[in-house]
Amino acid sequence: MGEKATRDAYGEALARLGEEREDIVVLDADLSKSTKTAKFAERFPERFFNMGIAEQNLMGTAAGLALAGKIPFCSTFAVFASGRALDQVRNSIAYPRLNVKIVATHAGITVGEDGASHQSVEDIALMRSIPGMTVIVPADAVETEKAVWAIAAMEGPVYMRLGRGSVPVVHGADYQFQLGKAELMCPGQDATIAACGVMVAVALEAAEMLAREGVQVRVLNLATIKPLDEEAVVTAAKETGAVVTAEEHNIIGGLGSAVAETLGEHFPVPLERVGIRDVFGQSGTPDQLMAHYGLRAVDLINAVKRVLRRKQ
Amino acid sequence: MDPELKQRLEATAREIRRQVITMIGAAGSGHPGGSLSAVDIITALYFHEMRLDPAQPHWPGRDRFILSKGHAAPALYAALAVRGFFPTEQLTTLRKMGSPLQGHPDCRKVPGVEASTGSLGQGLSVANGMALAGKMDGADFRVYVLTGDGELEEGQIWEAAMASAHYRLDNLMAFIDHNHLQIDGPINQVMSPEPVADKLAAFGWQVLTIDGHSFEQILEACALARRTKGRPTAVVAETIKGRGVSFMENEVGWHGVAPTAEEVEKALKELGLR
Numbered sequence: 308m309g310e311k312a313t314r315d316a317y318g319e320a321l322a323r324l325g326e327e328r329e330d331i332v333v334l335d336a337d338l339s340k341s342t343k344t345a346k347f348a349e350r351f352p353e354r355f356f357n358m359g360i361a362e363q364n365l366m367g368t369a370a371g372l373a374l375a376g377k378i379p380f381c382s383t384f385a386v387f388a389s390g391r392a393l394d395q396v397r398n399s400i401a402y403p404r405l406n407v408k409i410v411a412t413h414a415g416i417t418v419g420e421d422g423a424s425h426q427s428v429e430d431i432a433l434m435r436s437i438p439g440m441t442v443i444v445p446a447d448a449v450e451t452e453k454a455v456w457a458i459a460a461m462e463g464p465v466y467m468r469l470g471r472g473s474v475p476v477v478h479g480a481d482y483q484f485q486l487g488k489a490e491l492m493c494p495g496q497d498a499t500i501a502a503c504g505v506m507v508a509v510a511l512e513a514a515e516m517l518a519r520e521g522v523q524v525r526v527l528n529l530a531t532i533k534p535l536d537e538e539a540v541v542t543a544a545k546e547t548g549a550v551v552t553a554e555e556h557n558i559i560g561g562l563g564s565a566v567a568e569t570l571g572e573h574f575p576v577p578l579e580r581v582g583i584r585d586v587f588g589q590s591g592t593p594d595q596l597m598a599h600y601g602l603r604a605v606d607l608i609n610a611v612k613r614v615l616r617r618k619q
Numbered sequence: 620m621d622p623e624l625k626q627r628l629e630a631t632a633r634e635i636r637r638q639v640i641t642m643i644g645a646a647g648s649g650h651p652g653g654s655l656s657a658v659d660i661i662t663a664l665y666f667h668e669m670r671l672d673p674a675q676p677h678w679p680g681r682d683r684f685i686l687s688k689g690h691a692a693p694a695l696y697a698a699l700a701v702r703g704f705f706p707t708e709q710l711t712t713l714r715k716m717g718s719p720l721q722g723h724p725d726c727r728k729v730p731g732v733e734a735s736t737g738s739l740g741q742g743l744s745v746a747n748g749m750a751l752a753g754k755m756d757g758a759d760f761r762v763y764v765l766t767g768d769g770e771l772e773e774g775q776i777w778e779a780a781m782a783s784a785h786y787r788l789d790n791l792m793a794f795i796d797h798n799h800l801q802i803d804g805p806i807n808q809v810m811s812p813e814p815v816a817d818k819l820a821a822f823g824w825q826v827l828t829i830d831g832h833s834f835e836q837i838l839e840a841c842a843l844a845r846r847t848k849g850r851p852t853a854v855v856a857e858t859i860k861g862r863g864v865s866f867m868e869n870e871v872g873w874h875g876v877a878p879t880a881e882e883v884e885k886a887l888k889e890l891g892l893r
Contacts, residue, residue, distance in 0.1 A: 332755070356751065356786075364744045364778035371748020374726070374734060376679070377755075379748075395775070398738040399745055403726050 310473035314412040316448035317469055318343025320455035321380060325351045328459060332377045334358055336365045341471075342382040342412045362387045366395035366409075373405040378459060381407055385414035385468055389430035401437045401464050408458050412469045414444075415555035416588040416596040417505060419471070426588035432560020434466040435533050441486070442533040443467045444554075444562075446507035447476045450530055453484035461486060468504065470555075472593050475508040477528075487531045489539035495525035498611050498618070499543040499550045503529050503562045506553035506581075506602065513607035524611060532562055537569045544576045549618040551579045551610045555602060558582035577617035579610040620835040624667065628834045631701065632662040636863045637890050638697035638710055644883035646714040649722070652873040654694040656798040656831070656858040657765060661686075663837040664763055665698045673703035676730040682760050683749050685734045687742020688767035688796060689723035690875070695732065696720050704731035740773025742766060743793060747782050750791040750851075761845070765794045769801030771812035777822070783851040784823030791851040792844045793824075796831065798860035800871045819853045831856025864889055 325331050325347055334356045339345040348355035358365040362383055369379035381388075388396070388411035400407045416426045434442050441463060445451040451469060458465045477492070492507065493514050502510040507528045514524040525547055527539060544550055550570065552563035563580030570578060583600050597603055635658050643649035661684075665671075669682040686695045693713060700707040705719075712718035719728035723737025734745045746764040753760050770776065783791055795815060803809045812818070820826045825847050829836035837856070844852035860874070861867030864886040867878075878886060 332752075353755065358782060359778075359785075361775075361778035361782070363740075363775040364747070364782055367741050367744020367775065367779065368748040368751065368782065370734070371745040371750070372752050373748070374745065375749045375752030375756075377752050394738055395741055395744070398735065399741045403735040 309476045311448035311476055312471065312473045313445055313448055313451040313469040314343045314471065316451040317410055317412070317455060318346035320452040321347040322350050324455060324459055325354065328378070330376065330378050331459065332356065332372055332379050334365055334369050334379055334381045336360055336362050336383040336387065338383055344382050362392040363395045366392040367399045369407045370399040370405050373407050379407050380410055382410050382412065384425060385411035385427035385430045386425055389427060389433045389466070393433055397437055401440050404439055404463055406462055406464070408465045408467065410467045410469065413471045414468045415470060415505070416583065416600060417470050417472050417555060417593040419593045419596065420590050422590040423587040428557045428583045428588060429560065430468060431532060431554070431556050431562065432564070435560065435565065439464065440533065441465045441531070443531050444503040445469065445530050446504060446528050447474055447478055449476055449478035449480060449482050450484055453482060454530065457484055457486045470505055474505050477508050477511060484530070487534050487536060489536035490528040490530065491525070492528050493524070493526035495523035496547055497523045498614055499525045499527060499547045500553055500607060500611065501527045501529050501540065501543070501550060501562065501566050502553035503532060505555050509602065509604050510553050510607060513604040513611065516604060517608055517611060522611065522615070529562060532565055535565050535569060537573065540566055540569045541573045544570055544574045549577045549614040551581060551607060551614055553581045553607055556582055557585055559585055577614045579614045581607055581610045620838070625834055628662055628666055631666050632658050633890055634701060635662055635694065635697040637887055638701070638707065639693040640864065640878060640883055640886045640890070642693050642697065642710045642713040643877045644880065645711045646877060648714060648877050649693055650690040650875045651867055651878065652800065652860040652870070653688060653767060653796065653798065654691045655862045655864060655867065656860045657688070657691045657694050657796045658862065659832045659834065660765060660794050660796065660837055660856055661694050661698045663834050663841070665702050667838060668841045669763065670760070673731065676704060680758065680760055683733045683746070683762045685736065685742045685746045685762070685764045686724055687736055687764055688739065688770055689737035692722065692724050695724060696729070699729065699731040705729070739767070739770045740775040743776055743779035743783065746791055746793070747779055747786070747788060750788040751786060753790050754788070760790070762791045763794070764791070765796060768795055768797045768799065768812060768815065769806050769809070771795065771815060772810045780819060780822045780824065787849050788851045789848050792841065793851065793853045795853065795855050796858050797855050798858045800860045800869070800874065802874050804871055816855045823850055825850050825852045826855065827852065828855045828857065831858035832862060
């Protein structure tokens, strides 16, 4: 299992997409080397717009380009895309249902040393609550690349959340990403771990360790957080009777909330949410932070054991 | 200026003002002051300057107008209706449940509305995006945007102003409806954006200051902007809030209050007589 950063996959996918689609334009806010949109800028300078350190204008300009028939891919760090420019995303992009693809990198605490100001732990919640916004959190580089093509092919506003560091590649090259569909990554009847983003690899690790103890855990990759694949979530709850969610995000408003809402309405079963427990992050290495905030495989294993006790 | 054109524009502006008063009166809420101050600029654009076809509101070659000060929606709606984008009878549905005529413009609902606006400060960025797309495609359409003067207090305006000049958007023209009043009082008391013209010029714009109620000056500014290459043009249009209705003129209280039935009658009588 190799490793690769989702942002690297994004930059490469974007440059290839640009070859095929002339209506793709890319905007960035002085972070193109970090978000990897620079790869597109080198190939297609006439279709790349650096808007400087001005995220509100970045989003508004993307809206105007979309209104004139372009498909803007708009990138900056997640904390700025979702927070600083929230009103522009809401009013200029989402309300008129414009075809703008916001692809935000450096999401979550795995940004690491820059600390809490740069660690978005609320972006999924903010974007998920905007009417009509599609929210995607790919698990690895392969899924990121496939998702880039999928969102270019669909009409409407999208928020896609990517990370900074390398994450394990959990998909084969022939993986077919389906927008709005959960992916069954590992079968199991005892409990379900529903994960997104960097936590998918952690969930697979936890499932493997649990299997050695005789606990068969189903792992679902819920890369599309909105619209959520409610059917897959309900089916998993029915067939396994217990669910653990795993996300590198505040437990309030993100994947855990989305799953809890679905289960609460359709098929309540014992649920444990693994995520950041309503606190801001801090400086540290990504590994230190994942450990400190309870996002390791061992934390998932403990959550599975807790949920199994509640199931019985 | 051709006297016939001037007469025609003045008559149209009067008709739009009548519609603005009538529709806000019927709605029982809305923003008469800032709608009336912008009527002459919007009239000049929609009834002379802009290239458009009401039968094909999405014709790619059309000029675009974005009402960044979205609360002046009645003026835009009235202009679009009178210009033939939709029937004028629809204007009285303003702000009513189920009507396309939302309290602030929704581009998904009304033919001719180019962008959804209302959260102040966002229109110039959207106009920039359209103008950039025009440049990329080698299209010759022009983009017009109207902001309020109080709206200049939003930081995004200055982000956008920087970008318009940086990208040399000479296909873009911004009108600032400088009526000197905002909700809480005179802009110079609430939060002064002055000197507006100097600031825009410092950002790299060509800046003109005109009487925003003079069709001659509005159209001259448009002509100059068309001839100007390499930079966007901003027009600081000196206007009077509530223009055309004596008891509304320069009264801060008429920012967001609907006239009563008697006040509508009084205003319409004035607009008929002028």
